[in-house]
Every structure is written in structure tokens, then in C-alpha cells.
Amino acid sequence: MASLIGSTLALAISRLVSLTQNECMHFSRWCIAFTFIMPTRLQKTSQ
DSSP: OHHHHHHHHHHHHHHHHHHHHHHHHHHHHHHHHHHHHHHHHHHHHHO
């Protein structure tokens, strides 16, 4: 029973870690896109 709980916990932790890594990658990509898109948008509106 204890080994089952341990393996389930390990699986949950690994899932959580991979989710966090995916979120961080997605967030950094979004930040990069935002930094590239915003200046061009601002330039277009100011003209």
C-alpha cells in the first residue's frame, strides 16, 4: 500500500514538474512575442 502511494506521488510530482516547465516555456514565448509585437503596434499608432 505504501509503495502504491509513493509511486502515485512520484507520478503526480513528475506531472506537475512537466506542467510547470511547459507553462514557463509558454510564458517566456508569450513575453518574447509581446516585446516584439508591442513596439511595432505603438509605432503604427503614433504615426
